[in-house]
Structure formats: C-alpha cells, structure tokens
Amino acid sequence: xxxxxxxxxxxxxxxxxxxxxxxxxxxxxxxxxxxxxxxxxxxxxxxxxxxxxxxxxxxxxxxxxxxxxxxxxxxxxxxxxxxxxxxxxxxxxxxxxxxxxxxxxxxxxxxxxx
Amino acid sequence: xxxxxxxxxxxxxxxxxxxxxxxxxxxxxxxxxxxxxxxxxxxxxxxxxxxxxxxxxxxxxxxxxxxxxxxxxxxxxxxxxxxxxxxxxxxxxxxxxxxxxxxxxxxxxxxxxxxxxx
Numbered sequence: 001x002x003x004x005x006x007x008x009x010x011x012x013x014x015x016x017x018x019x020x021x022x023x024x025x026x027x028x029x030x031x032x033x034x035x036x037x038x039x040x041x042x043x044x045x046x047x048x049x050x051x052x053x054x055x056x057x058x059x060x061x062x063x064x065x066x067x068x069x070x071x072x073x074x075x076x077x078x079x080x081x082x083x084x085x086x087x088x089x090x091x092x093x094x095x096x097x098x099x100x101x102x103x104x105x106x107x108x109x110x111x112x113x114x
Numbered sequence: 115x116x117x118x119x120x121x122x123x124x125x126x127x128x129x130x131x132x133x134x135x136x137x138x139x140x141x142x143x144x145x146x147x148x149x150x151x152x153x154x155x156x157x158x159x160x161x162x163x164x165x166x167x168x169x170x171x172x173x174x175x176x177x178x179x180x181x182x183x184x185x186x187x188x189x190x191x192x193x194x195x196x197x198x199x200x201x202x203x204x205x206x207x208x209x210x211x212x213x214x215x216x217x218x219x220x221x222x223x224x225x226x227x228x229x230x231x232x
Contacts, residue, residue: 004156035220043203045157045223052218091156095219100145100209101170102221104156 003027004092004105012111013082020067021077021108023092031097034075036066039089039107048090051075082112116140118224120206126230132194135227139187139208145169147221148181148191149205157205163189196231203228 005024013019025034036048051059051066059066067076079086089109093102119138127133139146144165149157160179162170165186174181178197183189193200207221 033218035218037223043205043226043228045205045207045221047220047222050218050220093156100164100219101147101159101162103159106154106156 003103004094006092006105006108008108009106010109010111012113013079015084015112015114016081018078018080019082019110021079021090021092021110023075023077023105025073025075025092025094027073027094027096029096029098033095034066034068035093035095035102036064036075036077037091037093037104038086039091041088045091049077079110084112084114086110087112118206118208118222120204120224120227122227123225124228124230126232127196128232129198130195132192133196133229134193135191135204135206135229137189137191137206137224139189139206140222143208143210143222144186145209146183146189147207147209148189149207151203151205151226153202160191160204193229196229198231201229201231 003026032053034051038046049059049061049064051068058068063080065078089107091104091107093104095102121136146163148160150160151157160174161181163183166183181191203226205226207223209221
C-alpha cells in the first residue's frame with residue numbers, strides 16, 4: 001500500500017501567486033513526521049518544512065506553510081508569493097515513529113510562469 | 115558546515131559492468147542512507163546505516179548491490195553486474211542520530227550520482 005500519495009504530477013502557477021501542492025499519507029502509527037523537500041534540476045534534495053503528528057499548530061517556514069489536516073491524513077504544502085526559482089520537483093515524505101527512514105511520494109513538478 | 119559529498123556525479127557504463135559510488139556524510143551524522151531515484155519517481159531507500167551497522171537493507175537487491183560503511187563515516191555503494199533498470203540517480207543522505215525538540219531528524223542529501231546503463 002502506498003504510504004504517501006501526491007496526485008498532482010504537474011502544477012503551474014503565476015509568479016507572485018500562491019500555490020498548494022497536495023499530499024495524503026497512510027499510517028496506523030500515532031507518532032509520525034511529515035516532510036516536504038524541493039528538488040531543483042541540479043538534483044539535490046532541499047529540506048523545506050516539517051510537521052510532527054503531535055504538533056498543535058501548522059508548521060510555517062518563511063513562504064512555506066503546511067496545511068496539516070490530521071483526520072483527513074493530508075499534509076498539503078502552501079507556497080505563497082511564488083518566485084521563478086520555486087520551479088522544481090516537490091516531494092512529500094513521511095517518517096513513522098521508531099524509524100528514521102523517510103518514505104517519499106512520487107512528487108509534483110511545479111512550474112512558475114513569469 | 116560542509117554538506118554531504120558524493121562522487122562521481124555522472125557515470126555511464128554498459129550492462130554487466132560494475133560501478134561504485136562514494137559518499138561522505140556531514141560530520142557528526144551517525145545515520146547514513148542510500149536512496150535510488152528512478153526518473154519520474156520519488157527516492158526509494160536502498161540501505162540505512164547507523165554508524166557502521168546496517169539498520170535496514172530490505173529493499174537492496176543483494177544479488178547485485180552491496181554497500182559498506184567502514185569506520186562509520188564514508189560509505190560506498192557498489193553495483194555488480196549492472197542492469198539497464200539500474201539507470202537512476204543514487205542519492206546519499208545523512209541525519210543526526212536522534213530527533214528531539216530542536217532536531218526534526220530531517221535528512222540532508224548530497225547532489226546525487228547519476229548512473230546510465232547502456
């Protein structure tokens with residue numbers, strides 16, 4: 001069973017607008033962590049934001065925020081005021097309690113248009 | 115702080131040949147991971163080391179892939195013999211040993227080694 005589902009293969013957004021990238025997850029473990037990574041064409045995976053399953057508030061990091069809806073098992077990434085440099089692949093990942101490894105989704109390719 | 119170093123960045127070989135990739139994690143990071151990322155997919159964990167011991171190698175094709183982390187620092191991933199389907203980017207990552215209030219346990223990745231098998 002797929003643990004991380006990203007249903008949007010590609011997304012387009014105009015510069016300066018906000019965009020939401022979807023992620024749903026599947027786990028029976030009450031303790032888990034959710035991550036978003038950005039992968040530019042250079043190939044390196046860049047950590048963006050983290051949400052713990054017990055965190056009461058949605059995580060925010062600059063222009064990135066995570067819309068965490070625990071009951072729906074969704075952890076959508078919101079990028080505000082998109083910039084051309086935001087064009088990249090975006091991966092949602094999960095780590096279950098007691099494990100250090102990350103399980104990744106298939107990713108969403110974001111293109112920011114001028 | 116130096117990041118995760120990987121080499122080579124690119125490698126082209128013919129099927130049935132062998133190849134080796136090297137990774138130097140961030141200093142002080144006890145946990146090291148090798149991920150395989152096939153074009154158009156998310157990274158898939160091949161093997162996880164804690165210091166020089168293997169924690170998880172359940173998805174490593176052990177008939178052709180091997181990895182070691184001598185002395186708990188650098189690591190080498192080897193493929194012998196390579197198959198066409200091994201064409202991918204091999205990502206090395208490292209993380210601190212324990213999560214805590216100030217450590218989310220995120221993985222720090224290198225730039226990857228892109229393998230093309232002809």
